Amino acid sequence: MSRELKTGIVAVVIIGLLIWGYNFLKGQDLFKGDSRHFFVEYNSIQGLNEASLVTINGLQVGRVSKIKFNDKPDKRGGLLVRFTLENDFVFSKQSIVRIYSPSPLGGSNLAILPNYEGDNAVSGDTLKGEIESSLFTSIGERLDPIQQKLDEVLEGADSLLVGLNQVLDKKSRKSLNRSILGLEYTVSDVRKTLKGVNTILEDNQDNLAATLTNAKTITDNFSQVSKDLAQANLSETIKEFETTLANVNSLLSNIENGNGTLGKLMTDDKMYNNLTNASKEMEELLREMKLNPKRFVHFLSLEKRQNLLTKKTIKKILVINRT
Known part of the structure; x- marks a missing residue:
């Protein structure tokens, strides 16, 4: 084999390796022709690039193969991401493809959130996409x-x-400066006053100590008095007072109901009228004795007349009480 043929073979191998490496970095493996590809639309890809990883539940299953602007008129300015899957994992068309950042300083990857309801996704389908807030995005939203x-x-x-x-x-x-100067003078006067107060306190320290001692003695005396009051048998005194009040209430009730002499005197109008008549008759008798003393002298002596008058008065009172 000639040197030129060897050189040509080496060059072809090197060119092939370069093509394979370039496509591998783009996420395309030329030696795997049965890979599936899907599309997903985004308004922003958050640092996603070609050859970014595609994972399902954290397992790498493919790579991003191409990113381009969306050609649809109603989605002009959006981005269309094409990724390939090297795994035959089955999921439905309702699955979501999310852009996430595995680390704050790293790039972004795609994560498929599989859904198993509905029709299965086939190669060439367009899936629904969403963007996960990164750490810096979350901090920015909060800030x-x-x-x-x-x-x-x-x-x-x-x-x-x-x-x-x-x-x-x-x-x-200028007025504010004057006010500040006046405040400074006021603070100086307050300091002088406090100094004078401190001097007075130092000079009268013994008197203050004696005053505090006297106050403590008075407090102890009050404490002793309160202790004596607490130990006194106040409950028995209160019970006796309650008994006395009950007796007074009973007496007042009897008087109000007309029981007894005092009750009859307070409630019986007849007794009151008799006493009134008796007092009137006695008054008339005394008036008659003053006006005509001779009518009573020649019958009885003064002493006998007084005794007789007293007996008649007592007899009338007894008769009134009986009625």
């Missing part, structure tokens, strides 16, 4: 509202500073 609020706060702070600059003109700044 967007914060950034918006921060912008609003900065705008408010800027408006506030502008307003302060408008309010604090030269005259206002």
